[in-house]
Amino acid sequence: MTTSVSPATGVGGRLLVPVLIALELFGGIIQGWIIPLVGGIAAHYEVSGGSVSWVLTVSLLSSAVSVPLFVVIADRYGRKRILVLAVALTAAGSVLIALAPTFPLLLLGAIIQGPVAVWLPIEMALLKTLRPAAANRVIGYLVGTLTIGVALGAVLGGVAMDAIGHLPTVQLLPALGIVALVAATLAFVPADRGDARRSVDVAGAIVLGVALVGVMFGLSEGTAAGWTSPLTLGPLAIGALALVGFVFVEMRARTPLIDVGVIRGGGLITPLVIAFLVSIALFGNQTPSVLYLTASPDAVGYGAGVSAGAVGAVIGLTALVSSVAAFLSNALARRLGERTTVALGALIAAGGFAALATLPQGLALLLVFSAIASAGTGLVTGVLPGIVVQRAPESSAASVSGLYNTTRTLAGSLAGAFVAATLATLVIGDPSAAAPAVPAAAAFQVIWAVFAVGNVVGAVLALTLRRAPRPASASVPTPQEVAA
Numbered sequence: 174m175t176t177s178v179s180p181a182t183g184v185g186g187r188l189l190v191p192v193l194i195a196l197e198l199f200g201g202i203i204q205g206w207i208i209p210l211v212g213g214i215a216a217h218y219e220v221s222g223g224s225v226s227w228v229l230t231v232s233l234l235s236s237a238v239s240v241p242l243f244v245v246i247a248d249r250y251g252r253k254r255i256l257v258l259a260v261a262l263t264a265a266g267s268v269l270i271a272l273a274p275t276f277p278l279l280l281l282g283a284i285i286q287g288p289v290a291v292w293l294p295i296e297m298a299l300l301k302t303l304r305p306a307a308a309n310r311v312i313g314y315l316v317g318t319l320t321i322g323v324a325l326g327a328v329l330g331g332v333a334m335d336a337i338g339h340l341p342t343v344q345l346l347p348a349l350g351i352v353a354l355v356a357a358t359l360a361f362v363p364a365d366r367g368d369a370r371r372s373v374d375v376a377g378a379i380v381l382g383v384a385l386v387g388v389m390f391g392l393s394e395g396t397a398a399g400w401t402s403p404l405t406l407g408p409l410a411i412g413a414l415a416l417v418g419f420v421f422v423e424m425r426a427r428t429p430l431i432d433v434g435v436i437r438g439g440g441l442i443t444p445l446v447i448a449f450l451v452s453i454a455l456f457g458n459q460t461p462s463v464l465y466l467t468a469s470p471d472a473v474g475y476g477a478g479v480s481a482g483a484v485g486a487v488i489g490l491t492a493l494v495s496s497v498a499a500f501l502s503n504a505l506a507r508r509l510g511e512r513t514t515v516a517l518g519a520l521i522a523a524g525g526f527a528a529l530a531t532l533p534q535g536l537a538l539l540l541v542f543s544a545i546a547s548a549g550t551g552l553v554t555g556v557l558p559g560i561v562v563q564r565a566p567e568s569s570a571a572s573v574s575g576l577y578n579t580t581r582t583l584a585g586s587l588a589g590a591f592v593a594a595t596l597a598t599l600v601i602g603d604p605s606a607a608a609p610a611v612p613a614a615a616a617f618q619v620i621w622a623v624f625a626v627g628n629v630v631g632a633v634l635a636l637t638l639r640r641a642p643r644p645a646s647a648s649v650p651t652p653q654e655v656a657a
Contacts (some may be wrong), residue, residue: 188361189303190311193296196260196354197315200289201322202329203267203347209331210343217340218276228283235287237385237582242378243291244575245430247298249371253362256295259288261355267348271341290582293319294574297562303363309511309559310503316554317499324492370428377430380419387412388583392590400594431576441573443634444560445580450631451519451553452581454526454546454624457588461596461620462488462543464612470534473601475614477536487540491547498551506556512638515560518552519632525549526625530618549628560638595620 207214207228214220214228239259247255266286273279296315300308326347333343391409398404423429436442466484468476479487498518506514525546533539558577565573599616 189299189363190314192354192357192361193299193311193315194318195357196292196296197319198322198325199347199350199354200263200292201319201324202326203263203286203289203351205323205326205328206330206344206347207270208327210334210340213334213340213343214279218279220276227280231280232283232287233582233586234386234389235284236290237389237579237586238382239288240290240294240575240579240582241381241385241430241572243288244294244298245371245378245572246373247295248368248572249373251365252295252299252302253358253364256292256299256362257355257358259291259295260351260358262286263289263292264348264351264355267351268345271344271348290578291575293558294578297558297574298565299362299365301562301565302365308562309506309556312559312562313499313503313555316558317496317551320492320496320499320551320554324489324496328489372428374423374426374428374430377419377422377426380415380422381430384412384415384419385579385583387415389586392586395590395594431572436573436576440639441561441564441576443638444557444564445577447515447519447553447631447634448557448561448577449580449584450627450634451522451550451557452584453588453591453627454522455550455554456581456585457592457620458526458546458624459488460589460592461617464596465617466536466539473611473614475532475534475617477534477539479536483536487536487543490540491543494544495547495551495554498548499555502552502555503559505552511556511560512635514556515553515638516632516635518549518556519628519635520549521552522546522549523625523628523632526621526628530621530625532614532618546624553631591623592620 211228243255243259263286266282266284269282269285270279271282273282293315297308297312300311304311330343330347333346334340337343387408387410389412391405391407391412394402394408395405400406423431436445463484465475466477466479466487469478470476471478477483502514502518505517509517522545525542525544525548528542528545529539533542558574561577562574596612596616599613599619601611601613
């Protein structure tokens with residue numbers, strides 16, 4: 174049985190895609206907005222740099238746990254209903270972040286805001302049902318819009334703080350936009366009744382949540398506490414054991430949170446591996462890019478030596494290139510085929526990262542090579558989600574889309590740990606000295622070379638993709654089983 178959906182006609186049906194695009198734009202804005210405000214948050218609440226880093230950490234952990242749980246509930250109770258809930262929670266968390274009188278309440282707001290990561294997989298599932306012919310193209314638009322939103326948020330958040338100077342007011346600006354989108358989502362997204370035969374795998378959700386929190390917390394603590402510290406090894410061990418336990422729980426579940434049979438039978442393993450490899454470079458490149466751009470060639474022998482404002486402009490321009498590539502990816506896929514487009518994008522990204530590994534001096538070359546890498550990544554991220562949705566059964570499209578986003582989140586955490594460890598290990602001078610360690614040029618070469626290799630492997634895997642098989646049936650009980 175497929176998910177029952179109201180006809181996508183009338184004003185609501187016509188405004189579905191614009192509302193989804195607005196959601197991704199503002200979802201990106203609030204994710205980028207807080208980045209330039211981290212220093213202001215530390216000063217406003219009088220907390221240390223180590224403490225303020227928890228704002229981003231708890232938000233990432235909340236997103237990692239929210240995605241698999243919310244999307245399976247969406248398959249069961251209706252995607253519009255859960256999308257509205259996710260937008261409402263994000264709005265509430267954003268308002269609490271802006272108005273929190275204490276730092277712990279701000280952290281609570283970041284946790285409540287975590288379901289912003291749920292929006293995209295639920296939107297992907299809605300498009301599979303309501304706009305099947307245009308789903309791949311619209312998903313490319315959504316991914317491109319999300320990237321634009323993150324870039325706009327990072328730039329506008331800093332500009333607003335410089336102009337206004339009052340942290341709560343600055344943080345409230347994007348929150349008000351999310352509040353307005355709660356009403357728009359409720360009014361213009363067609364309703365669906367979900368699949369009553371699906372049950373919510375509570376045990377699987379709990380075990381997966383423990384696994385994700387353990388792994389991501391352990392990775393986040395690795396560079397701060399040390400990779401041999403109990404604060405690192407303990408959570409990693411718990412997370413690894415929980416992941417093994419999750420597989421056994423899912424194999425015994427009547428309607429599993431993640432149906433292993435659907436993933437294998439639907440040809441989803443390869444696209445998910447490609448997403449993991451490409452996302453490592455996508456999320457891991459943020460820190461080394463900023464450090465390399467701001468490094469002074471006269472002092473350390475590498476870098477562009479530009480100001481923070483110039484860094485923001487470079488990040489914005491490369492994000493814009495990625496967004497344009499994502500918008501154009503579907504048209505290119507129609508001409509070359511989806512797997513060729515993904516492979517081409519991964520190879521272009523690999524070329525950009527390989528060029529960055531040569532450590533170019535000067536802003537112009539850095540911008541060109543970064544733009545090449547971003548263009549390739551945009552092509553991949555514009556097409557790959559559509560491939561995943563196309564291969565997912567309609568009854569569990571949100572669950573599979575959520576798995577895609579969770580895979581990317583885990584890749585981002587692993588990339589962050591890898592980058593931090595590399596930058597802390599390969600340093601100039603004596604790393605035991607009292608002065609803060611400065612990354613050596615070799616650290617950037619290793620990082621960008623690994624990103625290039627990962628994209629090459631992703632390109633090879635993309636060429637092995639076969640035409641999407643007929644989606645496997647979800648593990649849903651038959652009417653006779655329900656009656657029994």
